[in-house]
Amino acid sequence: MSDKKKELKPNTYKFDTLSLHAGYQPHKNAGSRQVPIYQTTSYLFDDVDHAAALFNLERGGHIYSRISNxxxxxxxxxxxxxxxxTAALATSSGMSAIFLAVMTLCEAGDHLVVSSQLYGGTVNLFRLTLPKFGIKCTFVKPRDTEGFKKAIQKNTKGIFGELVGNPGNEIMNMPEISKIAHEAGIPLMVDATYQTPYLCKPFEHGADIVIHSLTKWMAGHGSSMAGILVEGGKFDWMQNDKFPTMTKPYEGYHGLSFAEEFGPTAFTMKARAEGMRDFGPCLSPQNAWNVLQGIETLSVRMKKHCSNAEDMVKYLMNHESVAWVSHPSVPDHPDHELAKKLLPNGRGSMIAFGIKGGKEAGVAFINNVKLASHLANVGDTRTLVIHPASGTHSQMDEATLKFAGLSHDMIRLSVGIEDIEDIKNDFEVGFRAARKPRLVSNQ
Amino acid sequence: MKFKVNNNEVYASTGGRPFDKKKPLIIFVHGSGLTHMTWVLQTRYFAFHGYNALAIDLPGHGLSGGESLKSIEEMADWVAAVIDAVGHKEASLVGHSQGCLVTVECTARYPNKIKTLSLMGGAGAIPMNPQLLSLAESNDPKAVDLMMDWAHGPAGHFGGHPVPGLYHINTGTMLAKSRTIQNTLGVDFRACDNYKNGFEAAKKVKCPTLSILATDDKMCPVKEGKKLASLIEGSQVDIIDNCGHMMLLEEADRVLTVLKKFITTNYPPLSS
Known part of the structure; x- marks a missing residue:
């Protein structure tokens, strides 16, 4: 026998097991192996004392499905x-998760530093809607790491960005930008929808709040809208006086200080107690269940998404109809090395490419592919395509479009998990049409 | 609230209600390397029902100043000093894990100050695994990961936190990593390992005592908890099924229900 002592290793469950089991104990739910759908608005109180305890956050539990279910x-x-x-709060969509995160953090007179490469709806939220609430934003290009530092003001309450920008695939240098945020005593909020936790865990790279549109890869099947904000638990809200709504007694809950009382879960507790109570963007239990079904196969699907995407990158790079291809796996992508560090399990399944012939060719391509679906979504099991300049980002003027890094020849491709040869064959049809746009459109 | 003991600032959560000297005092003492936040699902109830519920951060832990105390005996004296510092003559003590060693020792040393004693996941001695102790003392985060693994029962590993949306293994991990591990967990583990007086101290406890134990507790097994309880005259024991050492989170409602009945019976609240 060896004298060597056995090295101790934690046996907490790993990613694939958590995808199937975390958050649920069957023996507390009539032995139901599947998570039950609690299709109810409200929950019985045991007695008046129990009701008061739930309202005062003295006990955990459910009151009304707008707050929790x-x-x-x-x-x-x-x-x-x-x-x-440490904690998460699900919402009715990814956009409501972003809005809730901002409203939990900020009040009128506050300021945010925001990456310029964002989903069009998010750009409009930060550029046009939040100023109506007195919250101003400065946009910085995601690769301009120093630009984030320069844009921070006295009233800046956080930095926000998409880890991989939509639709240009620019990657935020999260480790460096988180350092800048933390030196300024503010949190970094990251939308990691494109990555899912399978490809990247932003908390390991300095993020403080992670946001997902669960509608995309997490749910994965194009069936249900959902969003979520997740708290890392490391950010110290009490380190300065920038966050009085987190650290000072809150009138809405008997003088509760969220930071003192809940520490590493304070942000989520405030977002739920205040945000879900006052704004109410709650997720339906049916949609939550649908997302849970998707998450059960997240690892399996993401592997296939990524392998198909890398095949498509090679195919597109060698195609005569393609002017350029943007994907972090491409060696000359400006963030190729950063992607290796931040996305070790795969570079994601979003590809942007330029089609030769510009806008007219792009329109012909989109109108002639049959397998790939032309729609305003990403992260479906099925392959999706869109022409951002005329679709997701169509509400932008020319200058904003340019600032967002978009061009008229750009096609955004969300690679699905179909047989890769079928996707390529479909694209051949699209490219043929793109080369002869007038001829095809007259058929 | 903040106050001073031995010239060092002490932080104690008051459960969301202002401290009121007229109300009876309950002091909650956390386990190794943790903070006042482990008690959030017990303290708020008592704070809203006629008590001063103080969940303290031990010196050098959480939001408290100073350096971590190096022995259970020093911690016991410090808890007694907290009672004086907040202007009370007596208190009810609630401890978890290492906090049980501290509160038993404190009750034995200061029998006139302590009116009831509630022990969660307690034992007369908590000898440490040498590798775990070494990891904690060398500031290795693996020590926290191992503690969180062992501290949660099989059911607790799946989650199912009573507060919607909280994942307690990660929350506990974050609490234990919030300060330098070797200065909190490392010092605490060494103090637990060195402490040999638990059984003798238990024999001196004369106040009403409750022990809450859990069937899947690997760190302070039921057998050890019962052994401790058997030495305390009239001690009550409550055993929770399908639950690990972190019972105050894993089965927070059950713990609160049992605790509420015990404390309100033996140490009544200030009636409103």
Missing amino acids: PTVGVLEERVASLEGG
């Missing part, structure tokens, strides 16, 4: 576990 709660815990976060 047991099925949604399983989803929240599951995503928190996968991200390595």
Whole structure:
């Protein structure tokens, strides 16, 4: 026998197991192996004392499904576990998760530094809607790391960006930008929808709040809208006086200080207690259940998404109809090395490419592919295509479009998990049409 | 609230209610390397029902100043000093894990100050695994990961936190990593390992005592908890099924229900 002592290793569950089990105990739910759908608005109180205890946050539990719901709660815990976060709050969409995160952090007179490479709806939220609430934003190009530092003002309450920008695939240098945020005593909020926790865990690279549109890869099947914000638990809200709504007694809950009382889960507790109570963008239990079904196969799907995407990158780079290809796996992508560090399990399944012939060719391509679906979504199991300049980002004027890094020849491709040869064959049809746009459109 | 003991600032959560000297005092003492936040699902109830519920951060932990105390005996004296510092003559003590060693020792040393004693996941001695102790003392985050693994029962590993959306293994991990591990967990583990007086101290406890134990507790097994309880005259024991050492989070409602009945019976609140 060896004298060598056995090295101790934690046996907490790993990613694939958590994807299937986290947040749920069957023996507390009539032995139901599947997570039950609690299709209810409200929950019985045992007595008046119990009701008061729930309202005062003295006990955990459910009151009303706008605030929390047991099925949604399983989803929240599951995503928190996968991200390595302390807590999560699910919402009706990714946009409502972003709005809720901002409103939990900021009040009128505050300022945010925001990456310029964002989904069009998010750009409009920061550029046009938040100023109506007195919250101003400065946009910085995601690769301009120093630009984030320069844009911070006295009233800046956070930095926000998409880890991989939509649709140009620019990658934020999260480790460096988080250092800048933390030196300024403010949190970094990252939308990691494109990555899912399978490809990247932003908390390991300095993010403080992670946001997902669960509608995309996490749910994965194009069936349900959902969003979530996840808290990392490391950010110290009490380090300065920038966040009085987190650190000072809150009138809405008997003088509660969220930071003192809940520490590493304070942000989520405030977002739920205040945000879900006052704004109410709650997720339906049916949609939460649908997302849970998707998460059960997240690893399996993401592997196939990524391998198909890398095949498509090679195919597009060698295609005569393609002017350029943007994907972090491409060696000359400006963020190729950063992607290796931040996305070790795969570079994602979003590809942007330029089609030769410009806008007219792009329109012909989109109108003639048959397998790939032309729609305003990403992260479906099916392959999706769109022409951003006329679709997702069509509400932008020319200058904003340019600032967002968009061009008229750009096609955004969300690679699905179909047989790769079928996707390529479909694209051949599109490219043939793009080369002869007038001829095809007259058929 | 903040106050001073031995010239060092002490932080104690008051459960969301202002401290009121007229109300009876309950002091909650956390386990190794943790903070006042482990008690959030117990303290708020008592704070809203006629008590001063103080969940303290031990010196050098959480939001408290000073350096971590190096022995259970020093911690016991410090808890007694907290009672004086907040202007009370007596208190009810609630401890978890290492906090049980501290509160038993404190009750034995200061029998006139302590009116009831509630022990969660307690034992008369908590000898440490040498590798775990070494990891904690060398500031290795693996020590926290191992503690969180062992501290949660099989059911607790799946989650299912009573507060919607919270994942307690990660939350506990974050609490234990919030300060330098070797200065909190490392010092605490060494103090637990060195402490040999638990059984003798238990024999001196004369106040009403409750032990809450859990069937899947690997760190302070039921057998050890019962052994400790058997030495305390009239001690009550409550055993929770399908639950690990972190019972105050894993089965927070059950713990609160049992605790509420015990404390309100033996140490009544200030009636409103």
